[in-house]
Amino acid sequence: MNEIVLETKNLTKYYKKVAAVYDLNIQVFRGDVFGFLGPNGAGKSTTIRMILSLIKPTNGKIEIFGKDLKKHRSEVLKRVGSLVEKPDFYNHLSALDNLKFIGSLNGNVDNNKIKKVLEIANLIDRMHDKVKNYSHGMKQRLGIAQALLNDPELLILDEPTSGLDPNGMHEVRELIKTLSSEFNTTIILSSHLLYEVEQVATRMAIINLGKLIVQGKVQEILNDEKQIIHIKVDNLQKAFELLKNENYVSDIKIEDVFIKLTAPNNKTSDINELLVKNQIKVSSIIPKRTLEDYYLELTQNEHPKMRMKKNV
Amino acid sequence: MFRILYLEILKTFKKWRTYLGFLTVGIIIPLVATAIKLSGEHLDKGIMRQFQEEFIIVGNLFNGWFFSHLIMNSLFIHIPFLIALVAGDILAGEATAGTYRILLTHYASRTKILIIKYITTLFYSLLLILFLAILSLVIGHLFFSNGDLLILGKEILLLPQDELFFRFILSYLCAVVAMWTVASLAFLFSSFVENAIGPIIGTMSVLIIFLIISEMPIEIFENIKPYLFTTYTSVWMKVFNDPIPYSEIYNSLKYLMLYSLTFFTATLVYFNRKDILS
Numbered sequence: 001m002n003e004i005v006l007e008t009k010n011l012t013k014y015y016k017k018v019a020a021v022y023d024l025n026i027q028v029f030r031g032d033v034f035g036f037l038g039p040n041g042a043g044k045s046t047t048i049r050m051i052l053s054l055i056k057p058t059n060g061k062i063e064i065f066g067k068d069l070k071k072h073r074s075e076v077l078k079r080v081g082s083l084v085e086k087p088d089f090y091n092h093l094s095a096l097d098n099l100k101f102i103g104s105l106n107g108n109v110d111n112n113k114i115k116k117v118l119e120i121a122n123l124i125d126r127m128h129d130k131v132k133n134y135s136h137g138m139k140q141r142l143g144i145a146q147a148l149l150n151d152p153e154l155l156i157l158d159e160p161t162s163g164l165d166p167n168g169m170h171e172v173r174e175l176i177k178t179l180s181s182e183f184n185t186t187i188i189l190s191s192h193l194l195y196e197v198e199q200v201a202t203r204m205a206i207i208n209l210g211k212l213i214v215q216g217k218v219q220e221i222l223n224d225e226k227q228i229i230h231i232k233v234d235n236l237q238k239a240f241e242l243l244k245n246e247n248y249v250s251d252i253k254i255e256d257v258f259i260k261l262t263a264p265n266n267k268t269s270d271i272n273e274l275l276v277k278n279q280i281k282v283s284s285i286i287p288k289r290t291l292e293d294y295y296l297e298l299t300q301n302e303h304p305k306m307r308m309k310k311n312v
Numbered sequence: 313m314f315r316i317l318y319l320e321i322l323k324t325f326k327k328w329r330t331y332l333g334f335l336t337v338g339i340i341i342p343l344v345a346t347a348i349k350l351s352g353e354h355l356d357k358g359i360m361r362q363f364q365e366e367f368i369i370v371g372n373l374f375n376g377w378f379f380s381h382l383i384m385n386s387l388f389i390h391i392p393f394l395i396a397l398v399a400g401d402i403l404a405g406e407a408t409a410g411t412y413r414i415l416l417t418h419y420a421s422r423t424k425i426l427i428i429k430y431i432t433t434l435f436y437s438l439l440l441i442l443f444l445a446i447l448s449l450v451i452g453h454l455f456f457s458n459g460d461l462l463i464l465g466k467e468i469l470l471l472p473q474d475e476l477f478f479r480f481i482l483s484y485l486c487a488v489v490a491m492w493t494v495a496s497l498a499f500l501f502s503s504f505v506e507n508a509i510g511p512i513i514g515t516m517s518v519l520i521i522f523l524i525i526s527e528m529p530i531e532i533f534e535n536i537k538p539y540l541f542t543t544y545t546s547v548w549m550k551v552f553n554d555p556i557p558y559s560e561i562y563n564s565l566k567y568l569m570l571y572s573l574t575f576f577t578a579t580l581v582y583f584n585r586k587d588i589l590s
Contacts (some may be wrong), residue, residue, distance in 0.1 A: 053416040078419040088410030092327055101323060104316045105418035146414065153384040248514075 002029040004066070005154055005186045006051065011060035013046050013210075020046040020212040024060070028154075028188060033180050035201030035218065036190040039299050043210040044190045045085060048158055051188075052082050059078045064154065078106060079116035081152030083160055087143030095123055095142050098131060100148060113149065120175070121145035136163040144172065148179075155179065158190045169196070176200050198291040208299045219304070224293060226250075229268065230281040231259045231275075239280050242269065316420060317428045319419050324432050329401060333394035341383060341447045345455045346407035348379070354374075359420050375459035376452030377476045383448040387548060392494040392519055394440060399433045399498035399512030403583070407506035407590040422584050426531045430499060430576055437495045438488055445484040463552050471554065483551040486561065490545040494519065497541075503583045506590050541571040 006028040013021045021043040026035045038044045050054040051062055053073050062069040064076045065164055089098045096114065103109030118124045121141040131139065140163055147155055157176070161169040177200055181187040191197050197204060198218065205215035214221060229253075233239045236254055243261060244252050248270075252261040263271065275282050324330055355440055406412045416422060433475040461476055471479065499516060501511035522542035525533045537543050547564035 049588065054413065054416055056585065057586060074419050075422055077417065080417075082417050084413045084417065086410065088413065090323060090409065090411060095321060097322075097326075101316075101319045102414055104319050105415065105420040107419060108315060150418075206436070 009061045013122045014058045033187045035197035035204035038207040079153045081147035082156040083143040086140045089131045096127040117145040156188045230286045234281040377461040380448040381454035396498040396512045399495040401508035403502040404508045483548040485550040496572040500575045500579045523575040
């Protein structure tokens with residue numbers, strides 16, 4: 001069985017009487033690229049801050065590498081790298097001096113290691129420049145560099161591609177894939193970019209209003225039960241009449257050159273067979289359930305007033 | 313620990329704000345000395361006029377020691393402000409810059425980081441007082457030469473010049489301890505907020521209110537005076553009494569250190585429980 005690297009148990013944080021995070025139970029396994037999703041104010045940042053000991057939980061427990069974070073904070077965080085929200089540094093210092101200082105917080109990190117992470121972040125030529133002269137993208141890359149300083153087993157990245165140009169975003173995604181595949185680094189990736197999570201994450205959790213909605217393997221979640229299918233055929237009307245009578249088909253309609261319908265995910269071949277048997281030429285059958293569809297379906301129906309409140 | 317401390321001190325001293333205090337002292341002292349010198353004998357005679365009718369003054373009483381002693385009056389309000397400028401920023405500045413998120417998510421514990429920042433604050437205060445001492449004594453002697461020190465207080469004292477070097481060293485050391493208490497208060501306030509302005513204003517407000525209370529000859533204030541740290545911050549003045557009241561000085565220093573320790577402990581307790589939201 002896969003080793004659990006991080007586990008939250010009934011993790012709860014109240015601000016005054018309102019729960020920012022409520023009874024959250026998530027598990028991250030070794031080697032996971034764990035997508036952590038949720039709309040603004042869902043409690044993602046509060047959870048990440050609790051995992052990094054910036055915020056004290058009101059209730060519940062966090063275990064990292066099987067150890068209670070509260071009791072073994074230093075020992076645990078020595079093996080964790082992180083970039084929380086926007087990358088802020090000491091602007092009056094150079095990138096090199098910033099990394100020297102940050103390295104000292106983790107014990108001593110030698111200069112070769114610092115230069116190596118600066119090379120990964122493509123900042124080696126600018127390492128003597130003061131950070132105040134850096135662009136947002138450069139700061140973001142420096143943020144990733146500092147997170148890698150201690151060769152972390154667990155890397156927590158909060159919106160790591162924010163502010164980067166498409167090339168920069170691609171580089172970060174490739175870096176995440178490399179760290180995961182070559183170094184077996186476990187990565188928690190909090191992001192608003194669903195496309196990004198869909199591309200790199202192996203497992204994910206979605207939270208809203210402080211509560212966990214779903215967690216599991218990305219492919220399993222997206223292939224769960226029913227899916228939306230787009231079908232392109234030579235005779236739209238005939239295909240529509242034929243399919244609407246099938247009892248496993250729902251929400252069927254013609255849109256532009258497609259028939260759109262909802263059906264169980266194991267029925268795609270049955271649909272194809274039915275159409276072909278009735279002399280309808282099928283150009284394409286595309287299961288269209290994306291993470292975005294799924295995410296919106298889960299998060300749109302919840303209202304902020306449904307957030308948990310403390311009983312007085 | 314020592315590497316983080318070294319890098320924290322470097323980090324602090326690479327900030328222009330840190331040099332503001334040194335710059336102010338570095339400008340004010342030569343400026344005042346030059347202004348007095350240019351005033352010629354007018355100022356000298358003005359200050360001494362009241363004694364000339366009753367005393368026969370021999371030698372130069374407006375000398376380097378007198379000048380340095382005059383400058384030491386900045387230890388009541390001006391120097392504490394310059395200290396609060398850095399001490400009030402040392403934690404709040406991290407919140408303003410958003411760097412708490414980097415500082416507090418690593419192996420080093422909050423307690424360790426707080427100790428390092430506190431030592432840096434004390435180190436800065438020590439350097440500023442040293443700078444004030446050296447500059448005022450050197451400039452004073454360059455401009456006004458040597459002589460005995462006239463102390464104008466409740467009684468008039470004339471301290472012989474061969475004792476003065478020792479007395480000034482002791483006095484400035486007492487001033488360092490007094491300023492550490494002010495720095496500790498600013499450090500405490502700095503942990504509460506996310507902007508350095510609050511701790512600076514807060515520290516100065518407390519200092520001014522306490523100093524006013526200390527100076528008012530009202531009975532109710534007399535009763536609370538022993539509990540105000542400002543009652544002891546003027547300990548450096550006691551060194552110029554004759555004879556030196558070592559026991560009183562020792563007690564004042566003891567209370568000042570106790571206040572500093574209390575302020576630091578309060579910071580430690582608060583900061584270790586603080587949620588970092590910046």
